[in-house]
Amino acid sequence: MNNWFKQIGLTLVLMFSAIGLAQAGSSQGAEQPVATDGQIWSQLKAGATGVTTSHGEFHNQPINTYDLRVLELRSDLLAPALTAALFGMIIIFVLFIKVNGISKLHGGFSGKLVYRWSKFDVSIHWLGAIPCLLLILTGLTLLAGRFFFQPYIGEGLWAGFVYAAKQVHDFMAIPFMLGWALMTTLWAKNQLPKMYDLKWMMVVGGYINFGPFKGKHPDAGFANAGEKLWFWAFAVFGLVISASGMLLLFPNLFEPSRTLSLIALVLHSVSAIIITAFSIVHIFMATVMSEGGMECMVSGYCDETWASQHHNLWFDEIKENGTLKYKD
Amino acid sequence: MATMKFLCDTKRCIECNGCVTACKNENDSALEWGIQRRRVVTINDGQPGEASISVACMHCTDAPCQAVCPANCFYKTEDGLTLHNKDTCIGCGYCLYACPFGAPQFPKKGAFGSRGKMDKCTFCAGGPEENHSDAERQKYGSNRIAEGKLPMCAELCATKSLLAGDAEIISSIYRERVAYRGSKNAIWG
Numbered sequence A: 001m002n003n004w005f006k007q008i009g010l011t012l013v014l015m016f017s018a019i020g021l022a023q024a025g026s027s028q029g030a031e032q033p034v035a036t037d038g039q040i041w042s043q044l045k046a047g048a049t050g051v052t053t054s055h056g057e058f059h060n061q062p063i064n065t066y067d068l069r070v071l072e073l074r075s076d077l078l079a080p081a082l083t084a085a086l087f088g089m090i091i092i093f094v095l096f097i098k099v100n101g102i103s104k105l106h107g108g109f110s111g112k113l114v115y116r117w118s119k120f121d122v123s124i125h126w127l128g129a130i131p132c133l134l135l136i137l138t139g140l141t142l143l144a145g146r147f148f149f150q151p152y153i154g155e156g157l158w159a160g161f162v163y164a165a166k167q168v169h170d171f172m173a174i175p176f177m178l179g180w181a182l183m184t185t186l187w188a189k190n191q192l193p194k195m196y197d198l199k200w201m202m203v204v205g206g207y208i209n210f211g212p213f214k215g216k217h218p219d220a221g222f223a224n225a226g227e228k229l230w231f232w233a234f235a236v237f238g239l240v241i242s243a244s245g246m247l248l249l250f251p252n253l254f255e256p257s258r259t260l261s262l263i264a265l266v267l268h269s270v271s272a273i274i275i276t277a278f279s280i281v282h283i284f285m286a287t288v289m290s291e292g293g294m295e296c297m298v299s300g301y302c303d304e305t306w307a308s309q310h311h312n313l314w315f316d317e318i319k320e321n322g323t324l325k326y327k328d
Numbered sequence B: 001m002a003t004m005k006f007l008c009d010t011k012r013c014i015e016c017n018g019c020v021t022a023c024k025n026e027n028d029s030a031l032e033w034g035i036q037r038r039r040v041v042t043i044n045d046g047q048p049g050e051a052s053i054s055v056a057c058m059h060c061t062d063a064p065c066q067a068v069c070p071a072n073c074f075y076k077t078e079d080g081l082t083l084h085n086k087d088t089c090i091g092c093g094y095c096l097y098a099c100p101f102g103a104p105q106f107p108k109k110g111a112f113g114s115r116g117k118m119d120k121c122t123f124c125a126g127g128p129e130e131n132h133s134d135a136e137r138q139k140y141g142s143n144r145i146a147e148g149k150l151p152m153c154a155e156l157c158a159t160k161s162l163l164a165g166d167a168e169i170i171s172s173i174y175r176e177r178v179a180y181r182g183s184k185n186a187i188w189g
Ligand code: HEM
Pocket: A074, A082, A131, A132, A133, A135, A136, A138, A139, A140, A142, A143, A165, A166, A167, A169, A170, A173, A174, A176, A177, A241, A242, A243, A244, A245, A246, A248, A249, A265, A266, A268, A269, A272, A275, A276, B070, B092, B113
């Protein structure tokens, strides 16, 4: 860390007079107002801008200073964290399922399918989800690929790979944001926290098959507490990741400063870590952990047993108010 | 080996833009329209305290551009120069955000994130291609270092404000200058 400052400092010092020379000009400078080297140096270091014939981006400012720690934050902390959020979470989950087993439907599938999501809901889910997966993989390549991937492949292959990652990331951003906006606005009303969500959390949703948690079936409405947590994390960090991504994707439109762009990169990566970790849990829950769960986002219907086991309050409610609809 | 650096003596720079022109001419084969590797910036223009300084890539020792590049384009030469490989560059612009000197430049201005291949000052040392090959000339411009010569911009500086070369040597030249300018109590570093 200190090294960073020292090296950059050295470069800067070489570029101008050293600070120790600050007095050099001032001894004769009494009759005309000449800036001393020290004054010029401190103005430049403070980010002074001037006139130049160049039309290059940011070329009117000789030095842009910022906290160089963002570079290490990104390479030493965020890059390994995103790698861990993806691969680490997968490993943890596989081990967890090996030890704990999955959540089976008691009494098996009833064969009666209950209407849960509209066709439109299912489509906006995949509109967001497929790009999200691609964004995670390509984003990981951009942030950490040079550390965990590049050393093992040839130069040409790496160049093609990282270029493809950037292109896919740039284009997938658009459907992702559309899906994000539709899901967060249209689904929010079913995701408001309720008192029984606390109890759900206390027993980890009844998914733990040993110890004091075994065999518990906490109450849950249309969405359970875990799903609600995921929904709001996705809403908030989806917003952060979209806003910071827009700055990076359309610099010509928003004209962010260089420092703002670096801050956007950091916020983008932090949100990516959170969204990735949640996504892995979400995917595992839907595909393997909760038997019968995947059907909801395939046909929009769920098995009746699944509905009463995992979303009892919702199931009771639709039975009562007559909105219960079976697939014919 | 030497550690190559630039130094610009602001007391001598007269804002003639000779270095800019020299660079343009020397590296023309590699410079797409609008790209300028070196520029002269004048602060306090027309006011007391006016000063001009010539800026290009400073070939930082622990280069921020190198730290931040997702494609890992950058490499250090044995002369301590920071060069890059245009074939690997994806045009993301991170290096421009991270560079304290605004050295990296792009042929296009970021419409939908595509900026084209980054270009910056090579210290007139070409790139990863074979020395003096066509590919090197097309992508990176001249390679004077391989011929045992110093950068064109500094060589053509009329007032010898812009110095390029081994850090030790150019700083001793500068130190000498300051001593002549008559500051007895000047302390280096
Ligand atoms: C699930 C959603 C997303 C994830 C997980 C994700 C992840 C990432 C990661 C990890 C990086 C690398 C950051 C770094 O190198 O420091 C990145 C870069 C980037 N992201 Fe995203 N991102 C997502 C969505 C978006 C969206 C919605 C946009 C656009 C609005 C976007 C635009 C960008 C851009 C422009 C870059 C810079 C690299 C480039 O030019 O391609 N991302 N993303």
